[in-house]
Amino acid sequence: MTASPEYRSQLHSLGCRVTRQRLAILHVLRDAPGHLSPGQVFARARREVPGLTPTTVYRTLEFLRTHGFVWQSSRDRGHLAYELAHDRHHHLTCLRCGRETALPTAEVERAYGRLEAVSGYTIDHEHVTLSGLCPKCQAEPPGV
Amino acid sequence: MTASPEYRSQLHSLGCRVTRQRLAILHVLRDAPGHLSPGQVFARARREVPGLTPTTVYRTLEFLRTHGFVWQSSRDRGHLAYELAHDRHHHLTCLRCGRETALPTAEVERAYGRLEAVSGYTIDHEHVTLSGLCPKCQAEPPGV
DNA sequence: GTTAGTGCAAACCATTTGCAGAACG
DNA sequence: CGTTCTGCAAATGGTTTGCACTAAC
Numbered sequence: 001m002t003a004s005p006e007y008r009s010q011l012h013s014l015g016c017r018v019t020r021q022r023l024a025i026l027h028v029l030r031d032a033p034g035h036l037s038p039g040q041v042f043a044r045a046r047r048e049v050p051g052l053t054p055t056t057v058y059r060t061l062e063f064l065r066t067h068g069f070v071w072q073s074s075r076d077r078g079h080l081a082y083e084l085a086h087d088r089h090h091h092l093t094c095l096r097c098g099r100e101t102a103l104p105t106a107e108v109e110r111a112y113g114r115l116e117a118v119s120g121y122t123i124d125h126e127h128v129t130l131s132g133l134c135p136k137c138q139a140e141p142p143g144v
Numbered sequence: 145m146t147a148s149p150e151y152r153s154q155l156h157s158l159g160c161r162v163t164r165q166r167l168a169i170l171h172v173l174r175d176a177p178g179h180l181s182p183g184q185v186f187a188r189a190r191r192e193v194p195g196l197t198p199t200t201v202y203r204t205l206e207f208l209r210t211h212g213f214v215w216q217s218s219r220d221r222g223h224l225a226y227e228l229a230h231d232r233h234h235h236l237t238c239l240r241c242g243r244e245t246a247l248p249t250a251e252v253e254r255a256y257g258r259l260e261a262v263s264g265y266t267i268d269h270e271h272v273t274l275s276g277l278c279p280k281c282q283a284e285p286p287g288v
Numbered sequence: 289g290t291t292a293g294t295g296c297a298a299a300c301c302a303t304t305t306g307c308a309g310a311a312c313g
Numbered sequence: 314c315g316t317t318c319t320g321c322a323a324a325t326g327g328t329t330t331g332c333a334c335t336a337a338c
Contacts, residue, residue, distance in 0.1 A: 017312050017317060039302080053320055058303060060318095079302080092265050107262050111255035115274070118251050121236050123276040130259070132267040161292060161337050183327080197295055202328060204293095223327080 014067060024048040025060050026084070029070060034091050034100035035081035090125070094134035101134065158211060168192040169204050170228070173214060178235050178244035179225035234269070238278035245278065 007026050011018045024045040029036065036044075042057040061082050064070045070082045083091075090103040112123045151170050155162045168189040173180065180188075186201040205226050208214045214226045227235075234247040256267045 012313095019312070019318065021319070037302095051320075054302085055304080055321080056319055063318095092259075092263050092267070094265070101263055101265065103259060103263060107259055111258055112274075114255055115236075115247060115251055116276075119236050119245055119247060120279040121238070121245065121274075121276040122282055123236070123274055130256075130265075130267055132260075132265040135264040138266055163293065163337075165294075181327095195295075198327085199296080199329080200294055207293095 010069075016063075016067070020049050021045070021052060021056050022060055022064075024052070025057065025064070026069065029082065029084040032083070034093070035073060035083045037079055037081055041082065090130070092134075093131045094137055096133060096137040099134055099136075103130070154213075160207075160211070164193050165189070165196060165200050166204055166208075168196070169201065169208070170213065173226065173228040176227070178237070179217060179227045181223055181225055185226065234274070236278075237275045238281055240277060240281040240284075243278055243280075247274070 007023055008018050011022060016022075025041055027048065028041050028044040032040075032044075038054070038057055038061060041061065042052065042054050045057065046052045061070065061072075065072050065082070069085055071085050073081050073083070090105065090108045092101045092103055093099070094101075108125065112125055115121075116123050151167055152162050155166060160166075169185055171192065172185050172188040176184075176188075182198070182201055182205060185205065186196065186198050189201065190196045205214065205216075209216050209226070213229055215229050217225050217227070234249060234252045236245045236247055237243070238245075252269065256269055259265075260267050
């Protein structure tokens with residue numbers, strides 16, 4: 001969590017106020033390797049802003065989403081997850097060990113492009129998080 | 145909701161009891177075109193079993209899932225959805241009008257196959273529900 | 289008759305909302 | 314200073330759990 005003139009100016013140019021809470025939440029998302037749940041964002045951002053409340057986290061995440069700062073996706077057990085939007089990469093989450101792996105955007109686009117052509121739909125790429133078994137966990141015995 | 149000797153025998157062979165509630169919920173899922181939320185399952189199954197409770201629906205869906213009768217997937221706004229497992233087809237849900245369209249399994253397999261090859265993962269096809277805009281809604285003005 | 293399954297009520301947890309005070313510009 | 318944003322507290326809604334009763338076998 002270092003200084004962040006980029007975020008300051010981005011928020012400012014939107015006519016929005018630059019608050020410690022928004023900066024802290026942006027920092028948390030920037031430093032996270034993959035997706036974070038609202039609860040995880042709250043736990044980490046509270047370290048930077050002690051008086052922070054979950055309410056503010058939810059409102060800020062929704063604010064950041066509507067302004068294009070973060071992407072939202074559906075994750076396990078039907079809960080929401082957020083990630084910074086600066087680079088649009090896709091994730092594969094391992095169902096067993098939880099590890100997240102980035103997917104080449106080009107491949108994902110190509111895969112969905114075929115499905116779009118077949119169906120006529122415009123597929124909403126951002127809202128999909130793929131999950132499966134990573135190579136390591138495939139090699140391990142299926143027990144546990 | 146007709147007679148269902150298939151479900152009776154399937155349940156029976158597992159050593160599980162054949163109850164009106166389980167049969168009703170299986171009928172509801174069988175007659176549904178796509179995914180259903182627990183709440184939707186409850187509303188429909190209650191018509192067949194008046195005294196049914198949401199509790200039983202949740203427990204039964206979890207029971208059916210662990211025994212391979214239904215698939216579970218993450219849907220919009222981070223909620224759960226279920227569908228009968230007998231035929232593995234994939235769905236595309238329109239974000240605006242909610243219409244569900246079946247996708248040719250072969251195409252989906254091919255799309256994911258590429259991603260699996262690139263990543264080394266085994267992708268869990270069943271837990272993904274794709275969403276986007278259907279052709280009709282794409283043609284309509286973006287307002288509202 | 290046993291045991292699994294259900295209904296009821298209450299608990300639980302993530303998320304949302306109303307409102308008054310604090311902070312940004 | 315005016316407006317936006319936040320904190321607090323309470324409400325909400327979907328989901329889970331404990332326990333006693335019912336029903337399947």
